[in-house]
Amino acid sequence: MSSNVLLDCQAVNTRFGSLHVLKDVSFDIRPGETVGLVGESGSGKTTIGRAILGIGPVTSGRIVFKGVDIAGQSPRERKGDATRIQAVFQDPYTSLNPSMTVEDCLVEPMVARGIAGLQEARGRVRALLDQVALPADAAQRFPREFSGGQRQRVAIARALALSPKLIVCDEPVSALDLSTQARVLELFIDLQQRTGVAYLFISHDLAVVRHLAHRVAVMRAGGIVEFGDCDQVTARPSHPYTQRLLLAAPVADPVRQAERRAQFKSLVAGV
Numbered sequence: 001m002s003s004n005v006l007l008d009c010q011a012v013n014t015r016f017g018s019l020h021v022l023k024d025v026s027f028d029i030r031p032g033e034t035v036g037l038v039g040e041s042g043s044g045k046t047t048i049g050r051a052i053l054g055i056g057p058v059t060s061g062r063i064v065f066k067g068v069d070i071a072g073q074s075p076r077e078r079k080g081d082a083t084r085i086q087a088v089f090q091d092p093y094t095s096l097n098p099s100m101t102v103e104d105c106l107v108e109p110m111v112a113r114g115i116a117g118l119q120e121a122r123g124r125v126r127a128l129l130d131q132v133a134l135p136a137d138a139a140q141r142f143p144r145e146f147s148g149g150q151r152q153r154v155a156i157a158r159a160l161a162l163s164p165k166l167i168v169c170d171e172p173v174s175a176l177d178l179s180t181q182a183r184v185l186e187l188f189i190d191l192q193q194r195t196g197v198a199y200l201f202i203s204h205d206l207a208v209v210r211h212l213a214h215r216v217a218v219m220r221a222g223g224i225v226e227f228g229d230c231d232q233v234t235a236r237p238s239h240p241y242t243q244r245l246l247l248a249a250p251v252a253d254p255v256r257q258a259e260r261r262a263q264f265k266s267l268v269a270g271v
């Protein structure tokens, strides 16, 4: 394995009964890199994300993290940095307990993993809130008291509490309005520059992924149909499916949008 690879998915297959959901999925993520994972609904994006997190099944294949195959291991069975792989989901309540204050939401993973005592963990809360640009007084409030964008910032702070090398972000901005999306995406970029964390950034929206991904993997019906540099994939997609995905992505400029709709129609007719 090259030392320049953080995570290497090698021919990962997942079946749910007779349903073959992941088909030889292979891609890698380098340290500090963002790999965007795009594809239509049901293509298997969440399934590979969950497999990497150790919360979803792997039928065959390897998921090599820092040289160790972690496929099929739960987070508890993992060792070293693999125990710290974190997730940010579309719904922040997936990781935030609504009955806990923000402080307790941030302290809990540090104490549960034994990486800090209670006092020390509490001492880190302010810096974590600061990292996600939330005010210090957010600590004593409850998740429901925040806007959707702020609540997602709390979920990001919680993921950061364990100083992960990799965060799986599954549609983390899809529930937010456009201007909030842009600010949260800037936060992801800023945190990566400051901490060197790598992201697997899952989205059905190629426009979002384009904004922050270094490389992009395109999934269709359980397989990766294209994987390469973001500029390359989005400017000169080699697979017809990616071309259609690109043309279906919304464009701010209505004139270009109309042009692209026309292009899209002719392409669909031609495929």
Ligand SMILES: Nc1ncnc2c1ncn2[C@@H]1O[C@H](COP(=O)(O)OP(=O)(O)OP(=O)(O)O)[C@@H](O)[C@H]1O
Pocket: 016, 019, 021, 039, 040, 041, 042, 043, 044, 045, 046, 047, 048, 204
């Ligand atoms: N636990 C499960 N049991 C059975 N089938 C499942 C299970 N989890 C996922 N699937 C199936 O696997 C396929 C891929 O689902 P997945 O959630 O990975 O898609 P996705 O690309 O994340 O879609 P979306 O963009 O809608 O989130 C779907 O057909 C789904 O119904």
Ligand SMILES: [Mg+2]
Pocket: 045, 046, 047, 170
């Ligand atoms: Mg999904």
